[in-house]
Amino acid sequence: MDFELPGEDHPKRQEIRAWFEANPHPSGLALAQAGFAVPHWPRPWGLEADAELQLIIDQEMKRAGVHVPRNPVAINNCAQSLLTHGTEAQRQHFLWPALSGEHTWCMLFSEPSGGSDLGNLRTVARLDGDHYVIKGHKIWTSLAHKAKVGVLVARTDPDQPKHKGLSEFLVDMDTPGIRVRPIIDMSAHENEYNEVFLEDVRIPADRLLGKEGEGWALCTTQLQTERVALSRPGAIWGHGPSARELVEGLAEIRALADGAIRDEAAQIFVEGEILRLLACRALSDRMNAKAPGPEGAIHKMLAAPHGQRVVDLAKRSQGARGMIAGEKPFPSQLAGDDPYDDWDYAFWFSQAVTLGVGTQEVLKNVVAERMLGLPRELDPTARLPWAEARRKQA
Amino acid sequence: MNFALSEDHLMLRQSARTFLEKEISLARVLVPGATVADADYEANWSKIAAMGWPGLVIDEAYDGLGLSCIDLAMILGEMARTLAPSPFLGTLFGAWAVQKGGSEAQKKALLPAVAAGSTKLALAVADASGAVDPPSHEATARKRGQSWGLTGAKSFVIDAAAADWLVVAAQEEGGNRAFFLLEANQPGVQVDLLPWRDVTRQVADVRLKDAVGERLAADDATLWPWLRDRVLFALATESAAGTQRVMEMTVDYAKERMAFGRPIGSYQAIKHSLADMLGQVECSNAATLYAAWALSENHARGSLAAAMAKAYTSDAYMAVSQRSIQIFGAIGFTWEMVNHLYFKRARANAELFGSARAQRARVIDMVERKAA
Structure with a gap:
């Protein structure tokens, strides 16, 4: 066992650092072609990097002040599925623009009829000649208002049980029939989420990802946002301020002199x-x-709840001033490029971190069932043909 | 960089588990009204000594095994899992003090016998309030030629009644604090067992009246911070392992116990509680292994790591052992179940050598000092 992180003199680190010294302002495409967008992927997209090299690359990018293009749905969640389930034509068409940030992606998963029970979704995709025709309504879609590509999960066979009749598609977001409506959340910040209406959207049949009926397996894999969790300590899904910055900030405004805040800050720091x-x-x-x-x-x-505690204590340390829009808790802390680096926005947004990508309650079920082997939740609709289950519920 | 335990460590832990599961029984303590006198202290010690465990962290030069804090964590954790009552912890604390603070002659005189299991030790630091830091004012040491005379009181001394030698923190005339080595069996030393609620552990008051001792060679400033880090780490290791054991037995029970036609573990009120417990177990283990590594490497973050581990594991063990009783239901509140033994160990470990809150105060002090 050795908790020492790869040091300054690590040969891989020196190699990566040299690249960034030679390319101080790389374009998204240059970063992607160097393998830095998805270092853990096989070549030519990535570097087949092990976790140590991924960590070094993360650190060196941060040091160089360079960011991978903000395209989390492609880079963290979905694009990897094309390596194993996509066709060669799909890989050639979609991957470089995704990894370079030219095409922003979004995930057309959740629906108004049920957030946590994703498998019960109602959007349908019907094969019509060499096209699928899609009809339905999606919600909580991050970045849909900016996206060029949507990864859509829709029902292709209503007579199968709910998890078996689903398929996944790669949809051009400018296809006629798609309408995006922003959802303004409680932060009043530029919208993160959207509703997406799909009215008889015709997409070429070769936009099916994998086979019909594989949609559930694909989207559950994509939701395990493995790489995000690897190295980032920020309060909002790994981004934004961390507990260390909270303690620095509280020290700066002398809030640590208050014994109660001091103890709470220490508790959050330890966590x-x-x-x-x-x-x-x-x-x-x-x-x-x-x-x-x-x-x-x-x-x-x-x-997720730790992140909420971080931004909550920062907010409370401001007292009544914390209710003034945009008020900074810690004057000398500069906001970085990430929108969540803004403490005030991070606080109001933080209610979402125990809701998005699995609510806290659903995650506790997953932990209890899959890690502790406790009995699974009963779902009386799981084995019925989806259409029949829906008739019974109605 | 490798944050995982090595195969060797996993094997060491497994061998300790196999041995303890076979050899340690809490049956006599689970008879209502049992006290520490029923805890098979001496018999367990003979078995543990035969395994060579008293010499785990003693240098090979003094016939010990010279193992690291990570190795120790494997075995100490297993003892805490079974609550194995024995004078192991007191002897460990004393051995650390002598090894770090003793002169060559003191180490030669004592450590080989400790490693062999024939001599037991205890470390007396706290005063009657339980405070260990700042140093106690309740014991003083006066120089008498080559030796020292100690007078005063110490409290919350783990394994004092079993110990052959005591390592006692006291103030010299002039106010310097130092550690002194005393033979327990002498007229000036009186050891009184406390009616300690954690009945799988022996805890005593020690009263000294002109007791004859010798001073450990090292200064307090050298010895105490080093020793405190290790004491906190050891208590955290015990707590983390106990927390995991309690979670496991509670999960097993929740799978078997039926109510309204279903195992109680299928209800979210129980299931979510158990998921939270697993979170606390994972965090406790991560914190203690990091402390084990940092202390093994004499890393600059060792003190911080030990204080963080003690802070986190104290709260987690109390919370998990309390929830466990609730999930077992009323049976979990009876003496004949083991739940209360863990609950009591959790609370005792949390309080000894500084509470979670006291450790957090140290953590934030260290972070502030580093930032300044």
Whole structure:
């Protein structure tokens, strides 16, 4: 066991650092072609990087002030499915623009009829000649208002049980019949989420990802946002301020002189340090070739409420001033490029972190069932043909 | 960089588990009204000594095994899992003190016998309030030629009644604090067992009246911070392992116990509680293993890591052992079940050598100092 992170003199680090010194302002495409968008992928897209090299690349990019293009749905969640389930034509068409950030992606998964019960979704895709015709309504779609490509899960066979009749598609977001409506959340910030209406949207049949009926397996894999959890300690899904920055900020405004705040800050700090250790352990497990499992769920189960505590204490340390829009708690902390680096926005947005990508309650079920072997939740609709289950519920 | 335990460590832990599961029984303590006198202290110690465990962290030069804090965590954790009552912890604390603070002659005189299991030790630091830091004012040491005379009181001394030698923190004339080595069996030393609720552990008051001792060579400033880090780490290791054991037995029970035609573990009120427990177990283990590594490497973050581990595991063990009783239901509140033994160990470990809150105060002090 060795908790020492790869040092300054690590040969891989020097190699990566040299690249960034030679390319101080790389374009998205240059980053992608160098393999830095998805270092853990096989070549030519990635570098077949192990967890240690991924960590080095993350650190060196941060040091160089360079960011991978903000295209999380492609880079963290969905694009990898094309490697194993996509056709060669799909890979050639979609991957470079996704990895370079030219095409923003979104995930057309959740629906108004039920968030956590994703398998019950109602959007249908019907084969009509060499096209699928899609009809339905999606919600909570991050980045749909900016996206060029939507990864859609829709029902292709209503007579199968709910998880079996689903398929996944790669949809051009400018296809006629798609309408995107922004959802303004409680932060009043530029919208993160959208509703997406799909009215008889015709897409070529070769936009099916994998085979018909594989949609559930694909989207559950894509929702294990494994890589995000690996190394980032920020309060909002790994982004934004961390507990260390909270303590620095509270020291700066002399809030730590208050005994109650001091103890709470210490408690949050200790939690934050432990979560860093757990993230490192997940990294080691990858290096030791242990397959990713449900630990991703436990990490999120712990990290999401921790993040809420980080931004909540920062907000409370401001007293009544915290209710003034845009008021900064810690004057000298500069906001970075990430929107969540803004403490005020991160606080109002933080209610979402125990809702999105699995609510806290659903994650606890996953942890209890898959890690502790407790009995699974009953779903009387799981084995019925979906159409029949729906008639019974109506 | 490798945050996972090595095969060797996993094997060491497994061998300790196999041995303890076979050899340790809590049956006599689970008879209502049992006290520490029923905890098979001496018999367990003979078995543990035969395994060579008293010499785990003693250098090979003094006939010990010279193992690291990570190795120790494997075995100490297993003892805490079974609550194995024995004078192991007191002897460990004393051995650390002598090894770090003793002169060559003191180490030669004592450590080989400790490693062999024939001499037991205890470390007396706290005063009657339980405070260990700042140093106690309740014991003083006066120089008498080559030796020292100690007078005063110490409290919450783990395994004092079993110990052959005591390592006692006291103030010299002039106010310097130092550690002194005393033979327990002498007229000036009186050891009184406390009616300690954690009945799988022996805890005593020690009263000294002109007791004859010798000073450990090292200064307090060298010895105490080093020793405190290890004591906190050891208590955290015990708590983390106990937390995991309690979670496991509670999960097993929730799978078997039926109510309204279903196992109680199928209800979310129980299931979510158990998921939270697993979160606390994972965090406790991560914090203690990090402390084990940092102390093994004499890393600059060792003190911080030990304080964080003690802070986190204290709260987690109390919370998990309390929830466990609730999930077992009324049976979990009876003496004949083991639940209360873990609940009591959790609370005792949390309080000894500084509570979670006291450790958090140290953590934030360290973070502030580093930032300044």
